[in-house]
Amino acid sequence: MVDLDYLHYLESQFLTENRKAKFLQILAQRTNHFTVAIEDVYQLHNTSAVMRSCEVFGVQQLNVVEEKFGKRIDKEIAMGAQKWVDVNRFESISDCIASVKSKGYKIIATTPHHDDCLLDDFDISQRSALFFGTERNGLSEEVIAQADGFLKIPMVGFTESLNISVSAAIIIQNLMNRLHKSEILWQLSEEEILEKRLDWARNSIKDIKRIEARYYS
Secondary structure (H helix, E strand, O other): OOOHHHHHHHHHHHOOHHHHHHHHHHHOOOEOOEEEEEEOOOOHHHHHHHHHHHHHHOEOEEEEEOOOOOOOOOHHHHOOHHHOOEEEEEOOHHHHHHHHHHOOOEEEEEOOOOOEEEHHHOOOOOOEEEEEOEOOOEOOHHHHHHOOEEEEOOOOOOOOOOOHHHHHHHHHHHHHHHHHHOOOOOEOOHHHHHHHHHHHHHHHOOOHHHHHHHHHO
């Protein structure tokens, strides 16, 4: 549960009215109906670019599997998105899959497959975790084996694949645009909004640890 007194203290003492209004405006467009998972992405800037796409289009949760590669974010590419998107880090793909399944998500592999679905035909009513693979080898066999569905972007050129950050941006924008036009209840719950208000307030205040220690002392 969110400490409402502490939230009110931070918002009243450290945030402007415009800042608080901006938080509420953006939170009204945030969702946990879809989440994104990226598996062992080799290029650091691609992870950061996917995070930025999640933030821009309103996906609140990003799951990052780091069995082999990078554990940092390229802040110049992320452009501050790391302050507003929740990043869940996993050391194995098994842990990531188990986590998203426990939250009621379908595992959707974004890769061509004999059972695949074109982007515009994808059923947005299902609560889905969109998995993106490495630049070199795509998604692992474990993701493919456990996938509840397969999704691909229609292409008409000679090139049969896109950079992971481009693929993620196209898919997230398409699905979120359709979600906003639907009657699906995709918005954050009241409790989730309160949690994000507190997180975002804390992320906006310099020396927050000192302020927090003094408040609770």
